[in-house]
Amino acid sequence: MSTPQHPMPQAAPEWQAAPGSPYPTYTSPIPVVRTTLWHAVGSEWTKIRSVRSTMWTLGVFVLLVVGIGLLAGAVVANSSADASNANPLELGFFGLLLGSMCVITLGVLTTASEYGTGMIRTTMVACPNRGRVLAAKAIVFFLVAFVVTLVSASLVAFAHVAMLEGEGALEPTGEEWFKATVGVSLYIALLGLLSLAIGSVIRHSAGAITIMIGAVLAPLVIALFMFSQSLKDVQQALFEYSIPNQLSIFYANSLTDSGPSGWDPLWIMLAVTAAAFAGAVALLQKRDV
Amino acid sequence: MIEAVGLTKRYGDKTAVYNLSFQVRPGAVTGFLGPNGSGKSTTMRMILGLDNPTAGHVTIGGYPYRRLPNAPRQVGALLDAKAVHGGRSARNHLLSLAQLSGIPARRVDEVLGVVGLQDVAGRRSKGFSLGMGQRLGIAAALLGDPQVLLFDEPVNGLDPEGILWVRNLMKSLAAEGRTVFVSSHLMSEMALTADHLIVIGRGQLLSDMSVKDFISANSADFARVRTPDTEPQLREKLTSALTEAGGQVLPEQDGALRVTGLPLPRISDIAHDSGVRLWELSPHQASLEEAYMRMTQGAVDYRSVADQKAGLQQPLPPGAQPPMPVPGQGQPGWYAPPPPQQGGQPFPAPQGTPGPYGAPAAPGGQPSPNPYAQPAPQGGAPGGPAAEPPAQPAQPPAQPAAAPAAPATAPATNPTKSEDAR
Numbered sequence: 001m002s003t004p005q006h007p008m009p010q011a012a013p014e015w016q017a018a019p020g021s022p023y024p025t026y027t028s029p030i031p032v033v034r035t036t037l038w039h040a041v042g043s044e045w046t047k048i049r050s051v052r053s054t055m056w057t058l059g060v061f062v063l064l065v066v067g068i069g070l071l072a073g074a075v076v077a078n079s080s081a082d083a084s085n086a087n088p089l090e091l092g093f094f095g096l097l098l099g100s101m102c103v104i105t106l107g108v109l110t111t112a113s114e115y116g117t118g119m120i121r122t123t124m125v126a127c128p129n130r131g132r133v134l135a136a137k138a139i140v141f142f143l144v145a146f147v148v149t150l151v152s153a154s155l156v157a158f159a160h161v162a163m164l165e166g167e168g169a170l171e172p173t174g175e176e177w178f179k180a181t182v183g184v185s186l187y188i189a190l191l192g193l194l195s196l197a198i199g200s201v202i203r204h205s206a207g208a209i210t211i212m213i214g215a216v217l218a219p220l221v222i223a224l225f226m227f228s229q230s231l232k233d234v235q236q237a238l239f240e241y242s243i244p245n246q247l248s249i250f251y252a253n254s255l256t257d258s259g260p261s262g263w264d265p266l267w268i269m270l271a272v273t274a275a276a277f278a279g280a281v282a283l284l285q286k287r288d289v
Numbered sequence: 290m291i292e293a294v295g296l297t298k299r300y301g302d303k304t305a306v307y308n309l310s311f312q313v314r315p316g317a318v319t320g321f322l323g324p325n326g327s328g329k330s331t332t333m334r335m336i337l338g339l340d341n342p343t344a345g346h347v348t349i350g351g352y353p354y355r356r357l358p359n360a361p362r363q364v365g366a367l368l369d370a371k372a373v374h375g376g377r378s379a380r381n382h383l384l385s386l387a388q389l390s391g392i393p394a395r396r397v398d399e400v401l402g403v404v405g406l407q408d409v410a411g412r413r414s415k416g417f418s419l420g421m422g423q424r425l426g427i428a429a430a431l432l433g434d435p436q437v438l439l440f441d442e443p444v445n446g447l448d449p450e451g452i453l454w455v456r457n458l459m460k461s462l463a464a465e466g467r468t469v470f471v472s473s474h475l476m477s478e479m480a481l482t483a484d485h486l487i488v489i490g491r492g493q494l495l496s497d498m499s500v501k502d503f504i505s506a507n508s509a510d511f512a513r514v515r516t517p518d519t520e521p522q523l524r525e526k527l528t529s530a531l532t533e534a535g536g537q538v539l540p541e542q543d544g545a546l547r548v549t550g551l552p553l554p555r556i557s558d559i560a561h562d563s564g565v566r567l568w569e570l571s572p573h574q575a576s577l578e579e580a581y582m583r584m585t586q587g588a589v590d591y592r593s594v595a596d597q598k599a600g601l602q603q604p605l606p607p608g609a610q611p612p613m614p615v616p617g618q619g620q621p622g623w624y625a626p627p628p629p630q631q632g633g634q635p636f637p638a639p640q641g642t643p644g645p646y647g648a649p650a651a652p653g654g655q656p657s658p659n660p661y662a663q664p665a666p667q668g669g670a671p672g673g674p675a676a677e678p679p680a681q682p683a684q685p686p687a688q689p690a691a692a693p694a695a696p697a698t699a700p701a702t703n704p705t706k707s708e709d710a711r
Binding site for chain 2: 051113121125286
């Protein structure tokens with residue numbers, strides 16, 4: 001067996017065409033291409049568009065965001081309550097909060113379903129660079145989640161502004177528009193990316209989805225039952241940093257007055273997702289597939 | 290070229306593969322055999338960089354898999370027919386793999402044609418039968434037109450036409466100069482397909498040799514001798530005469546005798562001299578399957594025992610036997626698998642029918658014909674099986690049951706083998 005002379009062999013490694021090798025060799029007529037991250041991205045795009053779960057989760061997501069958004073808009077527009085001085089964009093919050101469950105599900109499924117089906121072994125044999133596979137999944141999923149959220153959120157925002165125009169509602173400023181569309185879409189897509197990382201760590205769809213839904217809801221629920229005065233600070237922090245409250249900050253209708261504000265939720269989510277992603281990559285490199 | 294050196298894999302305190310070293314060469318089909326749970330799939334996964342070895346290493350063309358340049362173009366693998374996302378169509382599954390490997394998309398339709406799935410390419414693989422799943426897995430392995438191919442149990446679930454196709458495919462791939470490594474637990478299939486055999490049991494190497502050598506080393510001829518059923522004393526007489534002449538005699542289930550160590554004419558002469566009439570004197574060759582089972586019998590982890598229905602039925606009267614498969618068809622009672630009626634006994638009687646001639650049949654080194662993987666043989670086994678294994682390689686910890694089969698090239702427990710050994 002000939003050991004390769006060069007640490008960085010060319011497309012066909014030395015051994016394959018080693019002259020004088022005692023063994024026969026086979027060389028494929030198909031040209032060998034040096035694969036990159038973009039090959040993996042193309043592959044992941046094929047994967048994500050070719051399963052029904054993607055269509056289902058994103059379909060339900062759009063239905064929830066647009067449906068609940070329009071419903072809320074219609075109710076407010078037709079109610080006798082005075083809508084003046086209200087920000088019409090705030091009405092998009094409820095649909096998006098429910099819809100985030102779908103993005104979480106899709107994020108988890110992007111990684112964990114490969115473990116459930118055994119596909120991950122096929123994938124990792126075709127691409128032994130495990131980090132590349134996870135990065136490609138993250139890129140494809142993030143873009144899909146961002147674009148779908150942006151389109152749905154913008155649609156709902158325009159509808160709300162139009163519906164409440166005659167009711168004396170405020171005209172949203174440019175920054176309010178930007179936060180309620182691009183900002184919130186980035187946040188939701190990052191939340192999905194966090195789910196993707198958790199799915200890669202947990203390797204079990206149902207388990208990872210449960211963890212993520214728990215992470216979204218548990219802080220609020222736990223905080224509700226913290227009656228004790230001594231826990232007041234903890235309760236306050238749980239409220240303020242719970243994901244629903246962070247989400248509401250993009251609409252400037254925070255449940256609390258202190259705590260994160262402005263673009264803080266995005267940076268918080270970015271940091272958490274980056275940490276989870278780093279952990280997922282480290283585990284992926286180390287563990288057996 | 291695949292090269293494993295001292296490959297060891299432990300899961301907790303369970304050793305799946307222990308100190309496995311072998312080479313798989315190009316231009317030949319190498320069969321990888323072992324009982325269920327012997328570590329075949331674990332070894333395959335380590336070769337493919339999916340599992341990290343606890344100790345040792347394995348390389349393909351000099352590289353560990355995960356550092357192999359253009360790995361999917363060098364190596365193709367079928368690991369598990371169901372290692373696909375069931376919701377994805379066959380074509381999209383292969384397309385995603387092709388894109389990942391930088392293979393032109395038109396290659397997908399080529400391999401779909403090669404495996405005969407072109408008509409169902411658009412269907413979701415969830416609805417595929419096991420055989421169609423195997424074909425899809427083989428298509429994925431062939432996608433990169435690689436130099437090295439690994440197949441884990443490729444014929445599982447295939448119809449006879451598919452089995453023949455896989456057999457020819459393996460051979461033609463090897464003939465093109467590729468390295469083909471095929472695992473199976475079907476010795477009969479490997480005998481037809483493989484050029485070289487690597488046999489493992491309990492995660493350890495039992496044998497690494499060409500099929501031709503394996504056959505000559507492990508399967509021996511024997512003669513079947515049948516004396517008149519009506520006169521059992523003739524059989525005893527012949528047994529002792531043949532044994533005296535240096536032959537080994539084992540009774541078979543239906544009353545025939547299995548004689549090794551003596552050529553047919555000599556048996557005939559001895560019978561004539563002792564005045565025993567013969568109803569049958571026929572030459573037989575133990576099949577490769579028998580040789581394989583004999584070799585691995587001590588290393589079988591999952592062995593079925595008879596459904597005893599304990600306490601639920603009347604005990605059989607002594608001597609009465611449940612129906613047995615026809616002896617000489619690959620499963621006679623004197624080696625693995627144990628005859629059903631012996632399953633529950635720690636030290637089964639040689640035949641289940643310990644007839645008058647059963648025990649004393651072979652004085653000289655005749656092993657108790659059932660040195661199965663019961664723990665007891667270490668201490669109490671009669672001469673044969675206990676005498677040979679001292680040279681056995683290091684055992685994995687606490688696996689006493691593997692003892693009788695450990696000497697890879699000298700299956701001491703094989704009665705028919707001893708003629709070569711002398």
